[in-house]
Amino acid sequence: AQKVTQAQTEISVVEKEDVTLDCVYETRDTTYYLFWYKQPPSGELVFLIRRNSFDEQNEISGRYSWNFQKSTSSFNFTITASQVVDSAVYFCALSEADDYKLSFGAGTTVTVRA
Amino acid sequence: DAMVIQNPRYQVTQFGKPVTLSCSQTLNHNVMYWYQQKSSQAPKLLFHYYDKDFNNEADTPDNFQSRRPNTSFCFLDIRSPGLGDAAMYLCATSPQSSYNEQFFGPGTRLTVL
Numbered sequence: 001a002q003k004v005t006q007a008q009t010e011i012s013v014v015e016k017e018d019v020t021l022d023c024v025y026e027t028r029d030t031t032y033y034l035f036w037y038k039q040p041p042s043g044e045l046v047f048l049i050r051r052n053s054f055d056e057q058n059e060i061s062g063r064y065s066w067n068f069q070k071s072t073s074s075f076n077f078t079i080t081a082s083q084v085v086d087s088a089v090y091f092c093a094l095s096e097a098d099d100y101k102l103s104f105g106a107g108t109t110v111t112v113r114a
Numbered sequence: 115d116a117m118v119i120q121n122p123r124y125q126v127t128q129f130g131k132p133v134t135l136s137c138s139q140t141l142n143h144n145v146m147y148w149y150q151q152k153s154s155q156a157p158k159l160l161f162h163y164y165d166k167d168f169n170n171e172a173d174t175p176d177n178f179q180s181r182r183p184n185t186s187f188c189f190l191d192i193r194s195p196g197l198g199d200a201a202m203y204l205c206a207t208s209p210q211s212s213y214n215e216q217f218f219g220p221g222t223r224l225t226v227l
Contacts, residue, residue: 045204045221047215095214102157102216
């Protein structure tokens with residue numbers, strides 16, 4: 001069974017628009033970790049955030065913000081005032097307790113047009 | 115700067131000709147991973163090392179092997195590359211204290227002719 005679902009395959013926005021990426025996860029563990037990675041065209045996976053299952057506090061980092069809701073098993077990511085440099089594939093991932101493996105979602109391709 | 119380095123960034127090989135991809139890290143992390151990422155897909159874990167202990171994923175083909183001669187270096191050997199092995203190969207590391215926080219290298223894009 002797929003553990004991480006990113007329902008949006010592609011999102012295209014005009015610069016300065018906000019964009020929200022959805023991530024829904026599935027796990028039976030009470031302890032787990034959620035991640036977001038950015039993969040620009042160069043190919044490198046860039047770590048954006050890690051959140052553990054006991055910390056539901058939302059987080060803001062510059063133009064990025066994350067909304068973690070255990071009640072709906074969601075960990076959504078918003079880019080405010082998008083810029084062309086935000087164009088990339090964004091992956092949500094889950095790691096369960098005592099497991100080295102990251103289960104990635106299928107990724108959402110974000111295109112920001114000037 | 116501490117980092118994960120992969121060489122080469124682009125590798126072209128012929129069908130059936132063995133190829134080795136390399137990864138090095140200056141982070142001194144215990145755990146090193148190899149992922150395969152095909153076009154428009156999510157990364158797929160092939161195997162990982164915890165120090166010298168090798169852990170193979172159940173669905174990783176026998177065609178893929180790995181070596182870790184020391185903490186800093188890890189190699190991915192593809193014994194007989196097929197056309198279906200063309201992909202981006204990503205190396206990652208993580209520290210023992212926070213093993214699921216993985217730091218990725220820039221990747222090696224493998225083309226099989």
